[in-house]
Amino acid sequence: MATINNPFIIKGAIPSNYFCDREEETKILTNHIYNGRNVLLTAPRRIGKTGLIEHCAQKAHWEEQFYLFFIDILDTTSLREFTFALGRKIFETLKPKSKHMMDLFMQTVRSISGEFGYDALTGLPKFNLALGSIRNPEYTLSEIFEYINKADKRCLIAIDEFQQIVYYPEKNIEAILRTHIQHCHNADFIFAGSERHILEEMFNLPSRPFYASTINMSLDVINQTKYVEFVIEKFHEFDKKIELDCINYIYSLFNGNTYCLQKVMNVAFSMTEVQGTCSQSIVEQAVEDILLENERNYKNRLSLLTPKPKELLIAIAKEGKAQRVTSGDFVRRHHLTSTSSVQSAIKQLLENDWITYDADPKGNRQYMLSDSFLSHWIRQKF
Numbered sequence: 001m002a003t004i005n006n007p008f009i010i011k012g013a014i015p016s017n018y019f020c021d022r023e024e025e026t027k028i029l030t031n032h033i034y035n036g037r038n039v040l041l042t043a044p045r046r047i048g049k050t051g052l053i054e055h056c057a058q059k060a061h062w063e064e065q066f067y068l069f070f071i072d073i074l075d076t077t078s079l080r081e082f083t084f085a086l087g088r089k090i091f092e093t094l095k096p097k098s099k100h101m102m103d104l105f106m107q108t109v110r111s112i113s114g115e116f117g118y119d120a121l122t123g124l125p126k127f128n129l130a131l132g133s134i135r136n137p138e139y140t141l142s143e144i145f146e147y148i149n150k151a152d153k154r155c156l157i158a159i160d161e162f163q164q165i166v167y168y169p170e171k172n173i174e175a176i177l178r179t180h181i182q183h184c185h186n187a188d189f190i191f192a193g194s195e196r197h198i199l200e201e202m203f204n205l206p207s208r209p210f211y212a213s214t215i216n217m218s219l220d221v222i223n224q225t226k227y228v229e230f231v232i233e234k235f236h237e238f239d240k241k242i243e244l245d246c247i248n249y250i251y252s253l254f255n256g257n258t259y260c261l262q263k264v265m266n267v268a269f270s271m272t273e274v275q276g277t278c279s280q281s282i283v284e285q286a287v288e289d290i291l292l293e294n295e296r297n298y299k300n301r302l303s304l305l306t307p308k309p310k311e312l313l314i315a316i317a318k319e320g321k322a323q324r325v326t327s328g329d330f331v332r333r334h335h336l337t338s339t340s341s342v343q344s345a346i347k348q349l350l351e352n353d354w355i356t357y358d359a360d361p362k363g364n365r366q367y368m369l370s371d372s373f374l375s376h377w378i379r380q381k382f
Contacts, residue, residue: 007234008266021226031227043219045194046259066156077084108147153186162191163198178209221256242278
């Protein structure tokens with residue numbers, strides 16, 4: 001294992017001893033996969049969906065039981081791109097593991113077999129597939145699923161940001177994928193995503209192809225007490241200390257958003273001397289440094305919004321978690337135009353992932369910005 005200089009890891013797979021809590025979620029997800037259940041895993045962006053899946057893979061040794069294929073389709077815009085991403089991931093995963101399975105892949109996925117081969121000098125498999133090589137994505141996708149059914153070990157396919165498929169131009173994409181998955185007897189699937197309003201409709205409405213096809217899991221923020229213990233412990237391991245109030249302040253400031261907590265602690269940890277103590281002024285400076293680093297991006301993003309959605313976004317950011325946003329009280333309090341304009345703006349902000357929502361303990365819907373750093377920056381500037 002590479003040397004860890006900062007225990008608050010913000011990119012790549014996180015070693016188990018630097019992974020905070022999620023013990024119950026790990027048990028539940030591992031149990032579902034062990035028992036052959038497909039899972040829908042939803043959470044606001046940057047709460048830790050990907051990290052949880054990777055943690056389960058490490059802890060439960062999934063790679064010993066499965067061929068594990070993990071793809072993020074957020075940047076895909078069509079069935080062709082989805083098929084390309086899945087085909088490439090399968091090739092790259094199998095390349096160092098099994099020549100037999102590589103040969104089987106090239107024999108089964110015949111529509112693009114000309115793009116595969118072995119290097120004459122090294123004997124290693126090579127992959128020359130380009131997006132344009134996939135001329136009939138539906139047919140190539142059917143070959144890929146045929147291959148999965150022929151694999152000599154069960155496959156586990158985790159697809160992140162799965163809601164992206166609703167934006168593909170192909171109108172029957174959900175039915176196409178559902179049919180393949182339904183007839184795929186040699187694989188289990190994890191569908192993960194952050195746009196919960198889309199995924200809830202996709203998997204919970206009887207009229208949609210994926211209806212009742214998964215076990216639903218929703219990931220909430222990390223428990224505050226657990227995170228406080230984790231931070232103190234990791235500072236201590238590196239001969240540093242941190243004031244308790246600093247951790248609670250950051251947790252409250254970002255409503256427990258995992259990425260924001262880790263990012264601030266990563267920066268604050270680096271600013272704290274060995275045998276020193278991380279103080280309130282250090283964590284506040286860490287937050288300011290992060291916001292300053294991203295300020296130009298925030299300004300550019302806000303400039304893309306028309307006035308009414310921008311005004312609503314600012315109002316939601318100021319409240320942190322906003323309820324009853326179409327009420328007359330909310331409209332008057334934030335000097336918005338009208339209830340009807342708010343309804344239209346909400347739809348636009350949700351569709352473009354500016355905001356997300358969850359339910360409070362009483363079941364009331366509450367909206368918040370998808371990017372907690374942006375939310376804090378807006379509160380400072382507006």
